[in-house]
Amino acid sequence: MIDKISPSLRQAVADLHDGASIMISGFGDAGAPHELMEAVIAHGASDLTIISNNAGAGESGIAALIKANRVRKVICSFPRQAASHHFDARYRAGEVELELVPQGNLAARIQAAGSGLGAIFTPTGYGTLLAQGKETREIDGRNYVLEYPIHADFALIKARAGDRWGNLVYRKVARNFGPIMAMAAKTTIAQVAEVVELGALDPETVVTPGIFVNRVVQVAPLSVAAAA
């Protein structure tokens, strides 16, 4: 019997390794898997590459990983925020590398990885600093930049509910990067507010089919409200 439910956050992240690349869902706090990130800090893995929309704010989540000196590089679209002081400091000190990617290219490159494409020509960023040095091409009168997939060793995502086969549904805009990161990582670990019986999720409304999910771990619900 296949049971992807992990008994604990600790066991869910047990095979992380130094130097791993980790996708982390979330747009602001919505969809950010705070409990999984705490488990990563407790685990101790370092030299991590973080792929996420932001570079952390305040004292928790990605900010806490950076503060704990676990992060070598951040690939994101929007690092600078009101409370991104931990990233800001390490970045200015040259201790954390930044690859800045327009948000839609971040999404498209993650999708390219998940769907097995070798590269994509995207119009976003053409003629800007963020396309410098990249191959470009005019196609049908429009200019495009060649962008490559972003793969990752792990994806840590947050969903509303999951079952033992790894099927997931999300809640409101906490969905954001979860479904596409789940498809792009070698190992996807989802924290959910609720583990449900197999068959409890309507097959028409499953957002992430279990094939894209390796582990599901239950955390206390309402963690976003608590974190906010």
Next chain:
Amino acid sequence: MIDKISPSLRQAVADLHDGASIMISGFGDAGAPHELMEAVIAHGASDLTIISNNAGAGESGIAALIKANRVRKVICSFPRQAASHHFDARYRAGEVELELVPQGNLAARIQAAGSGLGAIFTPTGYGTLLAQGKETREIDGRNYVLEYPIHADFALIKARAGDRWGNLVYRKVARNFGPIMAMAAKTTIAQVAEVVELGALDPETVVTPGIFVNRVVQVAPLSVAAAA
């Protein structure tokens, strides 16, 4: 007030034009918008390019369009079927052009159109007849073929239910190409078994947001069962 509900099939397809490119959802009969296709035949538009998984079977749907001599070209993955005699005959007579596309490249090229990409490097078809003359590239040790988006003037799709803003949900595997074709066509027309009030569809489970749909027209339910 925006109301995308069309009062009739006839009015839903009234602005078709000779030479139009039309995406048609369906995998076999599942998801095939038979009533919309009948409306296209009644409308009279000809010289059409049909983009669909199949090239029609039996006497209805795409087969009927071909039989009525309305089709100039078919872009599809699987034209040859047990009852594809109308396509077979016209194709052998040189009256219908065929662009054969592997099914996943068909999907990916439709998605590229819907999402504004200029081209994609796909591994599918590399080294085969279907990649002959196409640009190829080795990326990270793997070989890819450059494929371009497939756009269309119209998409005719079939959904289970829709509302006046064009939101759609589907039924089982009748979903198939509907959601991605809706995103790739200039004008998307959906036939549904049920028109529901705005707000009746759960926002978490809308598969095609209304932004991708121009017209919704109700047809008698159970048309698939009748066609089968």
Next chain:
Amino acid sequence: MQRMNREEMAARVARDIPEGAYVNLGIGLPTMVANFLPQERDIFLQSENGLLGMGPAPAEEDVDWELINAGKQPVTLLAGGSFFHHGDSFSMMRGGHIDICVLGAFQVSVNGDLANWHTGAPDAIPAVGGAMDLAVGAKQVFVMMDLMTKRGQSKLVAQCSYPLTGLSCVSRVYTDVAVFDVGPAGAHVVEMVPGMTIDQLRDMTGVDLQLALEGV
């Protein structure tokens, strides 16, 4: 001359958004446009973090931190709205499905180049978010900004000196003193606040301006 305040600018932009439009409002000033959209029009607000059919801010007791806009402010969802993931959201944007986006700017050039993500200062930490996707993806890009910086420099320029967000992407610029069309044909003044003249605008901006006033 009576400069428009932020509310007046937002109301002015709102007037140009037709029934049925799919609209993305950028972070900051553009977000205010939502407050001035005519109630009688169905206008669809998209937020790049995955919702379409965005409604007004909730009452304090209804705040849900999993229902926020791109500026991370709590919002609501209208009946008929929907949620989707970031891939679909940016397909919506990049794929030309958004009719209008309204963005703030550091600079806009007379031919429609946009600079709104980076001052180019050597010690700045750049952050781009979805700005470049909106710039290339929306059918029309409107910019909303004060015409002049606090230091008295025009933000409508012959050529942007700040790093670009997108090339030739802006079609219309709403400022506190005038509305401009920009693009391949250069900058045209389509509206001015009472008491403003084209010569004054030429003086302020230092760019070539044509008059193409629209009927009021």
Next chain:
Amino acid sequence: MQRMNREEMAARVARDIPEGAYVNLGIGLPTMVANFLPQERDIFLQSENGLLGMGPAPAEEDVDWELINAGKQPVTLLAGGSFFHHGDSFSMMRGGHIDICVLGAFQVSVNGDLANWHTGAPDAIPAVGGAMDLAVGAKQVFVMMDLMTKRGQSKLVAQCSYPLTGLSCVSRVYTDVAVFDVGPAGAHVVEMVPGMTIDQLRDMTGVDLQLALEGV
């Protein structure tokens, strides 16, 4: 020598599919493998027309023509299954998420090239479906076929003469008389029906074969 019939071949393939595998079974002969998967294993069948967790054929009165497999035969959905669109379905396949696909073939070469979509006959109407996507996308591609054509020609060949479906994609070939591993190291016989010898197989196929029998 006792050739395996279709059921025995399907049962033999089924034995090699481990618990937890995500599997796509091609149209025709491979579809039969589903009937021989051990009940006690959770094995996930994917069908490219948009379902995961495919169950057995329904009773006649439960047939639903919107619940069919890639061969357009009625199927069922297991508890825990899900539906998705063609984009997601082929992302699943092309993105390396399917562990095993089982395909029929016209020819397989000793290095793993696959020909299964087109005989190359000048009057044939070609149809490819999802074969090329499965060939490049699945982690392992198994082929199931009779070793010899009805005319007595080997379908395991030094080099395919039919148009290719994919290059170097097949890892294992299940036939009515033997099981072969194919790939960069050439063809190895891993199993033979009782009474068969490697020399006989060499005679039948005319290709270079090594013996690498697996423990039974």
